[in-house]
Amino acid sequence: MRLDATLKERAKSMRSNLTPAEQKLWLALRANRFENRQFTRQAIIAPYIVDLASKAARLILEIDGDTHSAEDRYDTRRTEFLESLGYRVIRFSNPDVMGNMEGVLSVIAQALRDAPSPQGRRGL
Template sequence: MTLQDNARRLRREMTEVEARLWYQLRDRRLDGFKFRRQKPIGPYIVDFVCLDGRLIIELDGGQHALQVEADARREAFLQAAGFRVLRFWNHEVRANEAAVLERIHQALLACPREET
């Protein structure tokens, strides 16, 4: 299976938390910023990315507590490619979606906005 095939599969099989956040980010609903979901960047597939804002949003389930080193390598690669990475635990999105969206919004406002 290619990286692109895997990304398509992940888009079809979103988790409940991914679907919940995607509903808020899709169709430029967050202050006009365009997001993509399950987007390949280098050897990785990121959960959500705003290319204009150079911001990646990653949602972490419990398995990420066991893969700290792999996540650190992934984040270093993405930062070297010019992206900022915001990570949220799944329970953060469930418990306080508004606060998560506000942190994403503030991160986007902190960067120069490119015209699309």
């Protein structure tokens, strides 16, 4: 599937401009550092760009700032769509990531334990 050039360019720009919370979580997850799982930042799962994703584990991590409180309906539709593709979506607030990284990583570790085995999936 060819990705829309505008979507690709936007994801690339977002990767260069991570929020402090996104950057902090990314540093804990990047380069298979966490649970030996690969995560991608600002991953495209068309038509959306998600904050962090482990496609093999079918896990999406969203870090919600203050602007998300006004976007509840949009976030709900977006989450339902991503879940319809077989992803589990976990949302953390900026204060969660900035002030309770141990708790955030614990939740992610449990989600990865519950995720399907990457060896059992094809085409990923």
